[in-house]
Amino acid sequence: MAAAHSSNAENKIVRVDISSDTVCPWCFVGKKNLDKAIAASNEKYNFELRWHPFQLDSNAPKEGIDKKEYYIRKFGSRSEQMAARMSEVFRNVGLEYSMSGLTGSTMDSHRLIYFAGQQGLDKQHALVEELCLGYFTKGKYIGDQNFLLECAAKVGVEGAEDFLKNPNNGLKEVEDELRTYSSNIGGVPYYVINGNHKLSGAQPPEVFLRAFEVATS
Template identity: 65%
Template sequence: MFLNCLVALEKVTAPSFFQFKDRRYLSIMAESVSNNTGKKLVRIDVSSDTVCPWCFVGKRNLDKAIAASKDRFDFEIKWHPFFLNPSAPKEGVNKLDFYREKFGSRAEGILARMTEIFKGLGLEYNLSGLTGNTLDSHRLINFAGQQGLDKQHKLAEELFLGYFTQAKYVGDREFLLECAQKVGVEGAAKFLEDPNNGVKEVFPP
């Protein structure tokens, strides 16, 4: 089911604070190790697609858990690609039409629920715009990670915000570059210009 993909927290070996109630929203693997700051270092690997609403909800709640625990722990978060629909068209399709075709009579109820959940996070769930292939967004996220995991995490936030609240399309080059600029990713335009850059890293054969 589209909205329930990646909603299980598969493995958590981090401290108990990290097992917050919204763990069903993301596929996360975490481990805690000692570092030289006197605090435990929690390494978190997140597998997510940029068009998965539950993944955005999970990220927001993950961020809350991290913010509440920074006095005791340091965090290292790395994002990994997951493709809900690898064969989705690159040119994109109408988002609302796609949901209605995929979920049929259940669509309105599912979308109403997501609207309420987003409202609880202080966000407006925008159902207009396009959905489609997410390969370029994952290529960019991986590229950002090479410049720092903090940039990568911030980029994921910008992509989610644009797609789910501003009707931006994650397959649109202009939108991707706008997000990259906001978080300080350098060389994004040149990187994305070659469609082969980063493909093996995010979508291995």
């Protein structure tokens, strides 16, 4: 996995602000492509990646709902075709897409991502990877606190259990970020590079590479 930053003081800084939702499969594909672009240019740039919340469905149930059932309710007859398409897209980035398990509210995952970011951007970036791997490929429920804590432990986030136990911890900060980063965009993933170069959608690595060049020229 690409690190959130490199450490050559002479390199140009590339800051990437990423708006995403943890149940958005295109956001995970975009992350994998971004990681490839970073790995290919890590000797040229110092990267600072910051993840910001977006909610595709702010009313999704906290207790969870069967993923297949949810997509049928939301997309009707198109849901099977969409799942087949995502399976193909995931295979192209070396992953197996799973429609098993539950989906639901992503607020706790966004609170945890915010909390991880307070302990370092590398931890935050690594946490997003673990959350997405579990949800999209292993049938884990994004609203399950045990799953969230497993992911936090894997990437070394300290104090996650006490933090998540109180539903108000990080809530204001996430809501502030939703207003700041998500209120003016129509969908995710959405990237702002060095404050002004904007990209939307799961772009291929070469598009990110060109954007890095433009943003630092």
